[in-house]
Amino acid sequence: MVDTLKWNIQDDGKYNSQAINQAAALLKQGQTVAFPTETVYGLGADATNPEAVSKIFEAKGRPQDNPLIAHVATMEQLIKLVDNIPPYVKTLIDTFSPGPITYVLPSNGTCAANVTAGLPTIGVRIPDHPVAQALLRKCDIPIAAPSANISGKPSPTTAYHVFEDLQGKIAGILDGGATGVGVESTVIDCTEAIPTILRPGGITVEQLQAVVGDVNVDPALVSSTERPKAPGMKYRHYSPEVPLWLVQGTALEIQQVIEREQRNGARIAVLASAGTAKLLHTEEIFILGDNINDIATHLYDALRKYKSSDVDLIVCEAFQEFGIGQAVMNRLKKAASKYLVN
Numbered sequence: 001m002v003d004t005l006k007w008n009i010q011d012d013g014k015y016n017s018q019a020i021n022q023a024a025a026l027l028k029q030g031q032t033v034a035f036p037t038e039t040v041y042g043l044g045a046d047a048t049n050p051e052a053v054s055k056i057f058e059a060k061g062r063p064q065d066n067p068l069i070a071h072v073a074t075m076e077q078l079i080k081l082v083d084n085i086p087p088y089v090k091t092l093i094d095t096f097s098p099g100p101i102t103y104v105l106p107s108n109g110t111c112a113a114n115v116t117a118g119l120p121t122i123g124v125r126i127p128d129h130p131v132a133q134a135l136l137r138k139c140d141i142p143i144a145a146p147s148a149n150i151s152g153k154p155s156p157t158t159a160y161h162v163f164e165d166l167q168g169k170i171a172g173i174l175d176g177g178a179t180g181v182g183v184e185s186t187v188i189d190c191t192e193a194i195p196t197i198l199r200p201g202g203i204t205v206e207q208l209q210a211v212v213g214d215v216n217v218d219p220a221l222v223s224s225t226e227r228p229k230a231p232g233m234k235y236r237h238y239s240p241e242v243p244l245w246l247v248q249g250t251a252l253e254i255q256q257v258i259e260r261e262q263r264n265g266a267r268i269a270v271l272a273s274a275g276t277a278k279l280l281h282t283e284e285i286f287i288l289g290d291n292i293n294d295i296a297t298h299l300y301d302a303l304r305k306y307k308s309s310d311v312d313l314i315v316c317e318a319f320q321e322f323g324i325g326q327a328v329m330n331r332l333k334k335a336a337s338k339y340l341v342n
Contacts, residue, residue, distance in 0.1 A: 032052070039179060040148075042145030050113065059170050068146050069102050069145065075093050081122060084105070085190075091212060096207070103123065104122070106120060131174055131176035152238075153304075154300040155237075157300045159173050181201075181297065188208070204326065242306055243312075243337045245337065246316050249318075254276065255280055258315055262282075268282060268314075269286065269306045270317075271314060286302045299328060
């Protein structure tokens, strides 16, 4: 156990330089520090220091064959970590970075081997959050940072979520308030002539196509029989403490599932859009939002809300897989123990 420092800088528009300096110093000393990005909170360590990186895997209980994403502040820093950048990558960076997109490119070996899980490629992104940017600029080193949670649990979108999972296991937490996008970055393989989406996220396939034209999608995202190209995608993630059933259907069909399980004695919580929630008759409903962007923002908070002491089952509405809805449904399918299509 370690004493986990916590800096509250969310109310400081200048992003408290003392807190940033202290957090950066810990990272340079080989410690782990959680910090906010525009997607979720990340658990950072010096990506060039294998001993520091190993502390991420230890704190999270993360499988060693699950590669990490290196975070940098600028395109110039990104270029220093990779080889053979296709021209379209610079177009994507100019359009979407800083932002919720990770570029998988050939690694030049600058980052430690346990960042890449022994692969010849590395995922790198430039986050669009003032706290993350201030920290990365102060460190002036690439920071490996997966989501700052126990592996397999819903990702953290507040510092409190990080504290719940990792208190006593990491050196510090920079509290920059709730994150915005709510789901992780889009991961895009840029090692071929046509980019391939390995994980849907904050930048949608439609946005990518509008900029570079053809974009492939990893077959593993649409078929359970395909092996994921990104090793981390083979693990189940985002699971709440109690079973989650994902229900595709009308409000009436969702209501029927709720009532059937209540007759069987189950205590039910429901996650739904505002429109569907109005049509449901049950006691415990978490309204995710009016639109798919709000739903993405609130999803992980909702998955963390309910404990086994409160409910026996979470019933969640399924959403259209368009735009960021692709990322939302990707996370829900991985979190669900059952998917009911009515």
